Amino acid sequence: QQPVQSPQAVILREGEDAVINCSSSKALYSVHWYRQKHGEAPVFLMILLKGGEQKGHEKISASFNEKKQQSSLYLTASQLSYSGTYFCGTGGGGADGLTFGKGTHLIIQP
Amino acid sequence: EAGVAQSPRYKIIEKRQSVAFWCNPISGHATLYWYQQILGQGPKLLIQFQNNGVVDDSQLPKDRFSAERLKGVDSTLKIQPAKLEDSAVYLCASSLGGGGRAFFGQGTRLTVV
Incomplete structure (x- = not known):
């Protein structure tokens, strides 16, 4: 089951803090966090x-x-380079592949 | 250290045509994943290999998608015939073992027209 991420999007000024949440309806063994910039892996x-x-x-x-x-x-004192989409991926245990959330879009403005 | 290599980077095909994507994982990584990422969404696991055996292909549309990993190294993902809804970025990733840190390739952006 796909984890739920919140918020969907957030806009910050450089130097501000952000919190991105990820929740699942099933028991978790692991949580992986990834950042993806547009057009990149x-x-x-x-x-x-x-x-x-x-x-x-x-x-x-x-x-x-x-x-x-x-x-x-938690992202503290955000930098311009932190902009991107953040995904949490959850693992149910053992050697399972990840189930990713829909992502949180983070925009950092100067 | 060389990363995960994928080719081609872009592909445009007409619906009902076939297409194949290739992936070369990081040397020594036993686990290989294929993910489908539709625009605006998170990656969705299609298939997971452990060496050359399939661990999980529960979300692979087997009537049109197939994948193989010969000799436990390179992998190929094929779609035949393609549908419009298959338009997406296909990401290959590898890890030392299942459940560990995954390294992603640049992906293949497929457009079906």
Whole structure:
């Protein structure tokens, strides 16, 4: 079942913070976050595994709440380069392929 | 390190024609995925290979789509015959093992007219 992402789109000024949410109706084993710029391939940001803690990557971090079957991606002090579409991909366990949400469009303005 | 290679980058065909896409994964990656990404949506998994065996093809429209991964390396995805709704970007991805970090290729943008 496809995870639900919110918001669908967000427009920020450079330096502002953003939170992107991803929720699933089924139990999750892992959550993967990717960013895709127009016309390009999705680029990996991070994986959160069941039982894992919050992860960080420069000014981008994420959390995974297994009980609520939710994950959130946090972008702090956003930069112009953060613009793009963010996808969460959820894995049900083991060697499963990912089921991606519809994406959140992030636009950072100078 | 070389990334995932796909060809062609673009393809325009008429409906009912056939088309094939090729993917060369990162060396040593046992798992290969084909995703379909329709404009404005997230990638949808079509098929997953582990070496040269199929792990999951539950969302592959098998009446018109086929895929193979000979010798556990390169893979080909074929559509025959194509429909208008097959217009999409077809992404190939690979990972060391199933469920791990996936590396995506640039994709093939297919337009069916």
